[in-house]
Amino acid sequence: MAKRDRSSFVAGRERQLTLLILVAVFFTLLVARLFTLQVIRHDEYSRFAKNNQLKRERVAAPRGYFLDRNGEILVDNVLHFQVVMSWRERDDVAAVATGLWAYLPVDTSKIMAHFDAWKKKHGRMAFPIVPDADKFIVSFIKENADSFPELRVISRARRRYRGGELAAHLLGFVGEVGDREISEGANSGKRYFPGDMVGKSALEAYSEDVLRGVDGQDVFEVNASGRIMGEFKKLSTAPTPGRNLILTIDARLQRILEEALSQHGPSAAVVIDTDDGSVIAAVSLPQFDPNEFATGISQASLDRLFNAKSKPLFNRFSQARYPPASTFKIVSAYAALTNELVRADHVLVYCAGGHQFGNRYFRCWQELGHGYMNLLGGVIQSCDTYFYKVAEIMDVDMLASSARAFGFGEKTGIDLPAEVRGLVPDRAYYDRRFGKGKWTQGLVLNNIIGQGENLASLLQVVRMCAAVANGGFLVTPHVIDHIEGEPRVAYPRRRIPHLSGATLRFLRSALEGVVSHPKGTAQWTRLDWMKTAGKTGTAENPHGEPHSWYVAYAPADDPEIAIAVIVENAGHGSDVAAPIVRDFFREYFRPGSTAAVGSDVEQAATGGGGQ
């Protein structure tokens, strides 16, 4: 049958010939190209091959800066000089080192030790024979270029953190790229070389791709008398600098907050804009000086940082999990009201300093008791007994879902690496941990006052507070306002489900009462000229004194900022954390203060307030 169809099968000699001609044409092009390279331009290419004269050097792209919201430069780069030597064998290096030693204050044995280490790690890369050259050495090398033809002076950029320790946990630090980063970078299209500095933590790491520019290269002949062929010259490229980041941080306020916290031990604080979640200041103490990492940190300092009991490298506002303690009563009150377990003005218990449940007695923090309590009083005076009573009739999952509604148990989405989720215990969690039916409602009594298995980060707590202040929106805390030259980044925010206007009004008046009520736990932080609102907390902790919490927003009538402070092992929230906040509010809202006047951030986001 195929035979019959042979006529329509057009594959005739004609088509065969066409294909052959196509092959011939393309192969002729290849031959012509080879002829050009190997016959016509043979001499040029063999010159480059013979002495291997063509060299190239990478020109590292300068890393992008960090600026605060007012344009103050927080991090930049400074130039420093190195004398480098093209690749040579060990003996040649020794000879040059001895030559330098005759004129300059250099240590030859140190150079050789350095060289051996360098060779092991970097192979045949140009060797920095004087890694940190001063002006005298630089001018000497330049003047005596003829005697030392193999030496060149190069300038390298070094990261400079202008504020020293300022905002160290936000900015992070850079360090030499590791082998794993090099190979992983190669897979994702980034090209790192041994000796490159890359972001290792916080913003430096989070924004590595933006901060890092594109390296260029310099192609040149080793023998200066030779000319460089056009096609090689074209290979030289200028580096593309990294992008600058404009942060939401206010350096002045950051400084003030760090100063205030430094009066105490390990502690942390975050201030965010209630409407859009931009972080105005975020402190974790103790901190460290990132400049040490940029210059090549010594092993001793590194050991000190890693082994110190106060963990200076540990970011306490985004990586630490604390019991939210009584600050969590905001969620508990929301849970009780939304599920109609109680009415706000209904007196539920008489607090005599604690509550008997089953065979256990749950203590209120106020041993003398609060007397008759309704929900409002329970929040204002932080009465544990009231909430114990509520917990008796509250399902564990009801509390858990309320906590999730306020953003607990999930990352807040801040633009920093390694944020913790915290822990919202629910039925599934307890079943897994203790076994089905092997735990009691007593656990809820602990959870409802923010203790027990309940764990949260400072960011989650400040975001909860901001949500009350801004009319029920969970914002995304963020530190990057925008990349220089690009539009402002839009960060998502979402409405808290089932938060009724009445509940919201109740929560706000309760938090105001904490400050303004004569029995409020934060009454000492009252300011004459501005209403503020907040909630204290005292996180019991098996390792020592309780942690002191205070979370607040201000002004109470038209909130601008929310702040959360925790001071580890400092006792009651009202004693330590609350006064820090009061002082910060004073500073922030002080007439003439830069922050209080025209914060444009606020204008951008009030549109969707929906109060």
Add this chain to the structure above:
Amino acid sequence: MKLSRDFDWVVLVTTLMLCAVGIALIYSVLHPMVGQYAGDMSYGFLKRQLMWVGLGIVSMLIGFGVPFRWYESLALVVYAVCIVLLIAVLIIPSTRDTQRWLMVGPIGLQPSEFTKVAVLFVWARFLSGHRRNPNRPRTLLLLMAVFLLPFLLVLKQPDLGTAIVFFGLLMPIMYWRGFRGIHILFALSPFVSAVLIIYGENVAHNPWPFGVFIVAIMVIAYLRRSRLIESVSLVVANLGVGLLLPMLWDDLKIYQQNRILNFLDPGADKLGVGWQVIQSKIAIGSGGVTGKGYLAGTQKALEFLPAKHTDFIFSVLGEELGFAGAMVVLLMFSVLIFKALVIAQKTKSEFASTVCVGIAAYFFFQVLVNVGMTVGMAPVTGIPLPFVSYGGSSMLVSCFLVGFLLNCSARWYEY
């Protein structure tokens, strides 16, 4: 014996000579390293290449021994197996840096190489006998579908070069099977559009390349006086690509985008690929007419040529054996391609004939792209030089195809 009378000894001898050249060059590449590294390590490549040539001969015997009618019947089965392997490669975690390899014991195989043969078989089967009228649009869509499935799987692994070879195979066999020009254009144009859009947006930074192309195909469709429905669908298909592509593009990972961009604009990557090509050109150019002599190359020792025993082996050839050596090797490939086209003409089976043209196209493209890249004329992709470059999958496939050619040459009278 009819078999031995028509057996094409020239094809067999040329192939074996090319294999010998490959082994000699790999030895030469490894030669200067012997002192530097442990001897076993360096000669390991040579031993393994010898093993691959051995396995290649087995694969050639399979291509030769099995009647091509069987391949015609089994084409879809082979195709299905290859698709499964491609998916397996995507799923199974790989020890190598890109997901292209399937480990069979210690041996790494690249299913994408074998897929080329499978797709070729299926195409040839669809296009032979009464099965499909080549000039019906449905046939064209079917052909594209056969190729699109593995193409997308291959594209997900970052290996655009292999994907492009598919097109290099399709165009000649469509021509061979008597497709009308407009249909060949139809098959090729969405891909060209895609490339032009990416090029325009990321390299040239203007929409002109795509715009001009769209106008050009409209003009061609008009001049060829093709049917209205064909012309309209041609333009719609291309505009569709233009609308969908930006979305797909944003879904790609940065490194995948970069691979494609480096392919389209090799000059942009001056630090990596550009440097590699320059070193290759210095090696080849410094070889001169007669070369520096076998084992006497200098550039190969300098670690300038990264893939010198695989993709860039032609640079070593050019350096050590010069223009003369390069010509001899190119001549050998020309002989293979010429023979493949001659056999295609002679063979009575339409299936076998179509496959033979595909084989000619396969060798042509591999040589053109590989050699072109070493002399800076073609983008740098992972396409090896058949029989010469170190590597297993390419060797097995190339030898199998030669076996198939010999098969056709000996049984040309069969249908």
